[in-house]
Amino acid sequence: MKKITAPQLIFLLFFTRGFLSITYEASQFRPDGTTVMLSAAISVAIQFLLVLPVLAAAKKFPHRDIIQLSFERSAVAGKFISLLFLCYFAFETVHVLGNFSYFLKNHFFEAYHEAFLMAALAVTAFYAATLGFSAVARASSVSAVIFITALVVIVFAVTGEFDVYNLHMPIADEKELFGSVLREVGDSLGRSVELAALIFLLPHVENRRTAGLFSYLGIKLLFVEFSTLMITAVLGDYAKGLTLPLYTLSTYARSSVIERFDSVYMLVWTIAVFLKVALLLMLGGQCLKNIFPKLNENISKGLVTAAAAATAISLAALDRWDSLLFRSPSAPASLILGFLIPLAVLLFCRRKTERS
Amino acid sequence: MGIVGLIRKTAAAAAVSAALLLCGCSPDTDISKRLIVHAVGIDKAEDGQYQVSLQIFSPSGSGSDTPLDPSQANMKVISGKGKNVQEGVRECENIMGSSAFIGHNRLIIFGSSVYDEDMDKLLGWFKKENANYLGVTVAYAENSAKEVLSVPLTDGSSTIENVNDIIRFAKDKGIAEKGDLLTLMNKLNESGGNGVAPVLSVVEQDAVPKEGEESSSGGEESGGSGEKPKEKYLEVVGTAVLKDRKFCGMLNKEESAGLLWLTKEMQTCSVTLNEADEPFNAELTDRNTELRLFCDESGLRLEADITAEIRIPGETVRCSPDRICELAEEKIAAQCRAASKKAIGEMGADAFDLEKLTKFYFPQLYRKHKDDFSSLVATADIIVKAECFLND
Numbered sequence: 001m002k003k004i005t006a007p008q009l010i011f012l013l014f015f016t017r018g019f020l021s022i023t024y025e026a027s028q029f030r031p032d033g034t035t036v037m038l039s040a041a042i043s044v045a046i047q048f049l050l051v052l053p054v055l056a057a058a059k060k061f062p063h064r065d066i067i068q069l070s071f072e073r074s075a076v077a078g079k080f081i082s083l084l085f086l087c088y089f090a091f092e093t094v095h096v097l098g099n100f101s102y103f104l105k106n107h108f109f110e111a112y113h114e115a116f117l118m119a120a121l122a123v124t125a126f127y128a129a130t131l132g133f134s135a136v137a138r139a140s141s142v143s144a145v146i147f148i149t150a151l152v153v154i155v156f157a158v159t160g161e162f163d164v165y166n167l168h169m170p171i172a173d174e175k176e177l178f179g180s181v182l183r184e185v186g187d188s189l190g191r192s193v194e195l196a197a198l199i200f201l202l203p204h205v206e207n208r209r210t211a212g213l214f215s216y217l218g219i220k221l222l223f224v225e226f227s228t229l230m231i232t233a234v235l236g237d238y239a240k241g242l243t244l245p246l247y248t249l250s251t252y253a254r255s256s257v258i259e260r261f262d263s264v265y266m267l268v269w270t271i272a273v274f275l276k277v278a279l280l281l282m283l284g285g286q287c288l289k290n291i292f293p294k295l296n297e298n299i300s301k302g303l304v305t306a307a308a309a310a311t312a313i314s315l316a317a318l319d320r321w322d323s324l325l326f327r328s329p330s331a332p333a334s335l336i337l338g339f340l341i342p343l344a345v346l347l348f349c350r351r352k353t354e355r356s
Numbered sequence: 357m358g359i360v361g362l363i364r365k366t367a368a369a370a371a372v373s374a375a376l377l378l379c380g381c382s383p384d385t386d387i388s389k390r391l392i393v394h395a396v397g398i399d400k401a402e403d404g405q406y407q408v409s410l411q412i413f414s415p416s417g418s419g420s421d422t423p424l425d426p427s428q429a430n431m432k433v434i435s436g437k438g439k440n441v442q443e444g445v446r447e448c449e450n451i452m453g454s455s456a457f458i459g460h461n462r463l464i465i466f467g468s469s470v471y472d473e474d475m476d477k478l479l480g481w482f483k484k485e486n487a488n489y490l491g492v493t494v495a496y497a498e499n500s501a502k503e504v505l506s507v508p509l510t511d512g513s514s515t516i517e518n519v520n521d522i523i524r525f526a527k528d529k530g531i532a533e534k535g536d537l538l539t540l541m542n543k544l545n546e547s548g549g550n551g552v553a554p555v556l557s558v559v560e561q562d563a564v565p566k567e568g569e570e571s572s573s574g575g576e577e578s579g580g581s582g583e584k585p586k587e588k589y590l591e592v593v594g595t596a597v598l599k600d601r602k603f604c605g606m607l608n609k610e611e612s613a614g615l616l617w618l619t620k621e622m623q624t625c626s627v628t629l630n631e632a633d634e635p636f637n638a639e640l641t642d643r644n645t646e647l648r649l650f651c652d653e654s655g656l657r658l659e660a661d662i663t664a665e666i667r668i669p670g671e672t673v674r675c676s677p678d679r680i681c682e683l684a685e686e687k688i689a690a691q692c693r694a695a696s697k698k699a700i701g702e703m704g705a706d707a708f709d710l711e712k713l714t715k716f717y718f719p720q721l722y723r724k725h726k727d728d729f730s731s732l733v734a735t736a737d738i739i740v741k742a743e744c745f746l747n748d
Contacts, residue, residue, distance in 0.1 A: 107486050108486070113378075116374065116378050119374065120374040120375065120378070123367055123370045123374065124367075126367050127364060127367035127368050130360065130363060130364050130367065131364070164716075165709070165712050165713060165715075165716045166542075166712075167716070168712075168715035168716040168719055169715075169716075169719040170719070173723070235490075235538065236538070236542040237542055237545060238538060238541050238542050238545070248490065251486075251489065251490065252489075252490045252491060252538065254491065260459075260489065296359065298359070298360055298363050299363075302363065
């Protein structure tokens, strides 16, 4: 199997998170921009600690992931853990497909057919998923150039509107502020699907895994802080009531050549959702194959695609898609899958190695 | 071909087919069947309903080579009534048989009949419309909004370009604040429901005969009575100040200049300085303005340190350079005093971003007075220190 490089890992993880970050970074409680920035810093600091077991496992067992290690310990445990991850990735796929469709319908073009769009996105992402980690990672590297260029253009176009006085401290008492920060940290951890994705990706990275992972966390923090800073400083308190703040910023941006940057945002957003769904389908397919080892890898990816797309389309058809409440999986899910399971597997394997 | 190859090719074919074949399945509106809205005017009709006037793009061609004749106004104004702005717009759409596209809207103007209306409520529809540009200029009219929109300005490719140029020019020359939708919405959401916006007025002047036209042609237009034909123009006459989300008064040009100095928005303003009954014109350009907010027992105190450059355009002035600087400094201080006296003293309105500055510098104090911030504003003191230098 082709390996991926550390920069490719960074970009792949970045797009996994980037879709959510450019959609809506804060929780539905709509906090101040400064609260989001403070929470993001705390959340990333926690994530530096959370990834340590996964890194330790990757260092000790460089060619096997946590699932394979758990299978070595017990087949039942391995299947159970695979099932948990499968549900998590499938749920996240449904969530991303639905969110994309929901926001597209409510902000861009209300007349389009949701089912067709979600089906087309799922099929395209499935095709990318069949090409493997290496192909998707290469695509994310190329897309990163487009992503960064687009953001730089948008930022330059709104620099003149930057108002430092919009960056006021949160207007809340200490207790209220603490509660708000805690809620945002939890929300941010809940959105960090990449913590779970890492478990599967790290064995595919050829070198500099630790540096790559820590660089990713640093870049993520920088991106969240910078985008929130721009949104808050340019849009002011109005940003708090928005469902797609970065999109609104792009519509406000204006240069002497281009009037509105909606299309630039749309381009970046579509790339991010495509790469994220492709990665999730790959991971889901891998989990399904772990449970049913005789299943063909691409068929397992196809089954995950079909199930996720059918669920998302059904929910959209029932008009029950409340994206704001259905915003992200919870922080406990990220903590259990991204930290506790790797830690437990690592401890069990260590004891086994010591005994042997 | 293996199963993997088959799956890949099928998936690729499905994706490409979906992209190519389904793009025509969604209903859309052809651009020729759209009303390209350039400006929206809102008035209140006698029956209590809102009268929404849309200035729409209507190209006047002068032959096949020039589908857009820049010597024409290239616009049309249509009006519709409704219980709210949205209904008024729908009425306009029904009249024209096309759906309105608001993505090119450049101006939202409120007529004098809606001075007492809640601005936030009137802007509600614009906030909900995703196509609407957040930087769109928001202004008040001294007359009716429809009257302002109906003035045909023929210097640019479309009338709205000229209207925006007039407002921008007024801002650049220190005549009035330029209000945009985003800034206004942020200010309206403050506890005092504040805001500022330029005020436009329709003025009538004698028409300037066009090249090739005889000067007597105007007489014919006015029915041969010998009266010179009149042409309508737009003028920015001052800055509207909002309080509790409603129009509460207007700052004249002098007071508007003070407002611009105190909000760091001033670029250049033309003033008349007077030395021993010999007035002369000067242009003051803001070089650096620093605003500092203080809070003590007596309340809020805004201190502004203004450094401005003086340019005397083509005149010989008798007084010394030091005296010119002194006069300019006095002028700036007088403008600021006039603005604060009118906005804070008479209207009790926060036109100077005091709430925003307090949130930034004293968040705890703001939290304490959040519900009665207007009372802090009413006692706020503004101290101006101006320093001018002469441009050689």
